[in-house]
Amino acid sequence: MTQVSPSLLASDFTRLGEAVGTINSSHASMIHVDVMDGMFVPNISIGFPVISAISRVAEKPLDVHMMVTAPGRYINEVRDSGGWLMCVHYEACTHLHRDISAIHDAGMKAGVALNPATPVELLEDIIDDVDLVLLMSVNPGFGGQKFIPNTISKVKRLRQMIARRNSGAMIEIDGGVDLTTAPALIAAGADVLVAGSFVFKAPDPIGAINALSELG
Secondary structure, three states, X not given: OOEEEEEHHHOOHHHHHHHHXXXXXXXXXXXXXXXXXXXXXXXXXXXXXXXXXXXXXXXXXXXXEEEOOOHHHHHHHHHHOOEEEEEEEHHHOOOHHHHHHHHXXXXXXXXXXXXXXXXXXXXXXXXXXXXXXXXEOOOOOOOOOOOOOOHHHHHHHXXXXXXXXXXXXXXXXXXXXXXXXXXXXXXXXXXXXXEOHHHHOOOOHHHHXXXXXXXX
């Protein structure tokens, strides 16, 4: 089965507890939580008090995607809010290795995210140290965008790098994931699919999550 990390960003925030309950009842592996600061990306999303509330009702580990400037400032807050994995953007970290090490020291899994125009080859010297690489298949900051086809090539090149370096890093894809794009992503080597609009705009969100998970 393919791992699915439904994104709460696409859910109805007035019914956030119900959205978490939906994910709890599905075959999802994680819950994707997007944190935005209005600087690294234009939007501002949820903060740590809300993440803490989510963690109290979540039965799946929290996959926290930090779309913020200098995310290393918030490692303890992510941990204390219930984060299981903290993913920081390559483009936002002046000292990426230090941030990845600090996330591990805080007791969490560590991930690094790449924007669509950032080549995977830049991860050559960090790939051994991360647990997950998140490839953005849309530009970060907004839900419901169209999938960028070049992502397939990036997944293939990243999978080759991981194999060559004998890294244990998983590959996660975020943006425009649905039953049309997912099969090619899985075939290229993706391990985890983030799905927001496809799940929470569906008549049957649990069915949508399970359909993605059964593609693997």
